[in-house]
Amino acid sequence: MDIDGTVNDLGSHVFISHGHAVTRPFFSCPEKDYQFDIYGQPYQLALSAKTHGFASAGFAWYLNGLVMTGTSGSVTVPIRLTEKNPNAVGGVTTRDTHIVVGWQIVSKDMRTSNVVLTVQEPFGKYELNIEAHATETFNLVPPSAVGSDIRFINSSAVQWEPQYYADEAACSRAFFDTAHRYVRGHQYLNLVLTLPDPPEQYDAALRTLRNLARELESLQHAPAEVQRGIDQFLRARLGVSAGALRNLASDQGHYG
Numbered sequence: 001m002d003i004d005g006t007v008n009d010l011g012s013h014v015f016i017s018h019g020h021a022v023t024r025p026f027f028s029c030p031e032k033d034y035q036f037d038i039y040g041q042p043y044q045l046a047l048s049a050k051t052h053g054f055a056s057a058g059f060a061w062y063l064n065g066l067v068m069t070g071t072s073g074s075v076t077v078p079i080r081l082t083e084k085n086p087n088a089v090g091g092v093t094t095r096d097t098h099i100v101v102g103w104q105i106v107s108k109d110m111r112t113s114n115v116v117l118t119v120q121e122p123f124g125k126y127e128l129n130i131e132a133h134a135t136e137t138f139n140l141v142p143p144s145a146v147g148s149d150i151r152f153i154n155s156s157a158v159q160w161e162p163q164y165y166a167d168e169a170a171c172s173r174a175f176f177d178t179a180h181r182y183v184r185g186h187q188y189l190n191l192v193l194t195l196p197d198p199p200e201q202y203d204a205a206l207r208t209l210r211n212l213a214r215e216l217e218s219l220q221h222a223p224a225e226v227q228r229g230i231d232q233f234l235r236a237r238l239g240v241s242a243g244a245l246r247n248l249a250s251d252q253g254h255y256g
Contacts, residue, residue, distance in 0.1 A: 001051050002050045010044050014121070019036055020036065022034075043153075075101055124155065
């Protein structure tokens, strides 16, 4: 059984809180006190379950292990909620809580079932584990099937005052201008300048890190400001130093 789904914003964002925090918009910026607002976004999650090889399927939907019976209603499910807090270490706090999810079966036929989940607060980042169970209602010995989907919800955002974004642009431009003048043609070092969060495919991530490490070895004679900037950037984005990456390249040379 296949489950597909889309997340759509429901109405306008919701103001949560206002505050200020001493932080750096970019690693090379000086620390300053910036004001911020935190907003949450209600949403709807539209899900469709489709069976294969069933003559006439009956469906039951589950959310985080709790069954949703009937054609509409609400269910209170436990979640591990990560909330944005610029004054906390790492910019977030995490707690266990519950969320109320409204749901409605909007359409169904002999092989598909479509449900819409409506979610308001609390706002933040969490997982929703969805399952659809199908049983054959036509035969005396019914086959069954289970489909599952995991949705990673992120329903809040931090909006900083305009000066934060102006300082971020100025500091990053100064670093990139210096770095790009020196590292032209270094394929993998260019990845450092646009490095995303670590991917879930850890084997691919390791190959990328080893490629970065080899390129770092070739830049041992780069200007000191470029080397310091790259080291700080790696520490901020990956929590690893340039020296540790060079050691990774050395280990790769010894062990294959």
